[in-house]
Amino acid sequence: DAGVIQSPRHEVTEMGQEVTLRCKPISGHNSLFWYRQTMMRGLELLIYFNNNVPIDDSGMPEDRFSAKMPNASFSTLKIQPSEPRDSAVYFCASTLGGSSNQPQHFGDGTRLSIL
Amino acid sequence: GENVEQHPSTLSVQEGDSAVIKCTYSDSASNYFPWYKQELGKGPQLIIDIRSNVGEKKDQRIAVTLNKTAKHFSLHITETQPEDSAVYFCAASNTGFQKLVFGTGTRLLVSP
Numbered sequence: 001d002a003g004v005i006q007s008p009r010h011e012v013t014e015m016g017q018e019v020t021l022r023c024k025p026i027s028g029h030n031s032l033f034w035y036r037q038t039m040m041r042g043l044e045l046l047i048y049f050n051n052n053v054p055i056d057d058s059g060m061p062e063d064r065f066s067a068k069m070p071n072a073s074f075s076t077l078k079i080q081p082s083e084p085r086d087s088a089v090y091f092c093a094s095t096l097g098g099s100s101n102q103p104q105h106f107g108d109g110t111r112l113s114i115l
Numbered sequence: 116g117e118n119v120e121q122h123p124s125t126l127s128v129q130e131g132d133s134a135v136i137k138c139t140y141s142d143s144a145s146n147y148f149p150w151y152k153q154e155l156g157k158g159p160q161l162i163i164d165i166r167s168n169v170g171e172k173k174d175q176r177i178a179v180t181l182n183k184t185a186k187h188f189s190l191h192i193t194e195t196q197p198e199d200s201a202v203y204f205c206a207a208s209n210t211g212f213q214k215l216v217f218g219t220g221t222r223l224l225v226s227p
Contacts, residue, residue, distance in 0.1 A: 043159070043204065043217040056214060091158050103149060104215065106158030
């Protein structure tokens, strides 16, 4: 079975540019999560969706960050304009959401470097 | 909100020894506690999880214990092998949609 697929795996761009990260969750999963991992702050939840609807975006750092989930098989995280402090590894995870906790399955991440 | 503390930050053991990683959580309503293993260049992979209605769970060389009264849970790895070397994260959640709060991670090094 295919796991969570993220693209690109690596992205290097100059500050001020728009960055779009993509995620395809596991088929059948209805909850999707975006995380950011840095040495200083560890793994932080940015936003999560249930049935394509954003449930909690309190972790989104600022208005430069936006996320969408137009359908059950695709989500994007966009940064515009990008800044050097946005450099991090961004992970997408998916799970079967609902009242009973189910394991989250992570993709292998996008390593983002903003110069 | 929930806060998860994890210790130690690094742990070095000899192959065949046991390794124990400990986490504490702050929200008594938390009811789900997964452990993830992250290898270099990869995403976190779930290795074991426990729910609040269970005190202990074991899967081959890996076990997790939960003390709800003290609000702490631990990961135990027995007969460690070099391939166990990785960063391990604990997490806690108290919502049905699994808003996980992660610990800061433990870098485990198993020397041959």
